[in-house]
Amino acid sequence: MIRVTNVSKVHRRGELEVWALRDICCEVPEGTFTFILGPSGSGKSTLLYLLGALDEPTGGEIVVDGRMLNRLTPAERDLYRRHDIGFIFQNFNLLSNLTAVENVLVPFMPVGLKRGQKEEAIELLKKVGLGDRLDHRPNQLSGGEQQRVAIARALLKRPKLILADEPTGELDTANSHAILNDLRVVCKERGSTVVVVTHEQEFVHADDHVIRIRDGQVFSGGASRQ
Numbered sequence: 001m002i003r004v005t006n007v008s009k010v011h012r013r014g015e016l017e018v019w020a021l022r023d024i025c026c027e028v029p030e031g032t033f034t035f036i037l038g039p040s041g042s043g044k045s046t047l048l049y050l051l052g053a054l055d056e057p058t059g060g061e062i063v064v065d066g067r068m069l070n071r072l073t074p075a076e077r078d079l080y081r082r083h084d085i086g087f088i089f090q091n092f093n094l095l096s097n098l099t100a101v102e103n104v105l106v107p108f109m110p111v112g113l114k115r116g117q118k119e120e121a122i123e124l125l126k127k128v129g130l131g132d133r134l135d136h137r138p139n140q141l142s143g144g145e146q147q148r149v150a151i152a153r154a155l156l157k158r159p160k161l162i163l164a165d166e167p168t169g170e171l172d173t174a175n176s177h178a179i180l181n182d183l184r185v186v187c188k189e190r191g192s193t194v195v196v197v198t199h200e201q202e203f204v205h206a207d208d209h210v211i212r213i214r215d216g217q218v219f220s221g222g223a224s225r226q
């Protein structure tokens with residue numbers, strides 16, 4: 001589904017150049033639960049943002065579903081981000097004055113809700129264990145529950161690809177495992193591909209795909225058993 005070939009990313013801060021990624025190659029096979037695993041500062045978020053076309057590589061090529069991201073026009077990149085990708089971030093990004101259901105629906109509000117979309121939002125919230133929290137606002141939800149709302153929001157547009165940057169970074173271990181399992185179950189049902197950035201080897205299951213990254217370089221990108 002995703003092929004990354006000889007990709008480098010240099011962040012420039014004034015005179016300073018930081019090589020966040022150096023000539024990396026890796027892939028994300030379709031339908032897999034893939035982890036980008038590595039220590040702090042190794043380039044994990046940089047890679048995830050490149051996959052989501054939130055940023056552009058300094059060199060190299062990223063192909064997603066046969067499309068070369070660096071050849072997309074700005075309008076095509078925008079559509080790719082909005083329709084094809086569900087983003088989940090560490091800090092949930094929920095709107096504090098909206099309920100759980102409204103937060104799931106909010107990306108669709110500017111264009112108008114489609115028939116059945118509210119029911120689907122409720123169904124997704126039930127699937128992630130929030131059936132009795134539908135009308136709660138973020139300050140009435142635990143961190144784990146807020147992240148489940150963010151997951152339901154990312155899933156509602158039925159993206160082929162879910163990109164999550166340390167989605168459990170703020171949560172305790174039990175909650176983290178539960179959330180990743182929810183994500184596994186829903187994505188398996190739908191055949192979505194999921195890429196999750198983490199520091200933690202313990203979240204990786206035997207049949208997950210793992211891209212190990214250190215100092216901006218990939219040192220393995222295969223099944224986790226290898």
Ligand SMILES: Nc1ncnc2c1ncn2[C@@H]1O[C@H](COP(=O)(O)OP(=O)(O)OP(=O)(O)O)[C@@H](O)[C@H]1O
Pocket residue numbers: 011012013018019020038039040041042043044045046047199
């Ligand atoms: N916008 C930026 N400007 C300058 N340097 C940056 C920028 N973003 C990231 N970097 C640098 O690039 C390197 C990789 O950063 P990145 O955020 O990808 O790491 P990470 O693996 O996600 O780390 P963490 O686990 O702490 O989130 C780091 O040295 C970081 O300081």
Ligand SMILES: [Mg+2]
Pocket residue numbers: 044045046
């Ligand atoms: Mg990061």
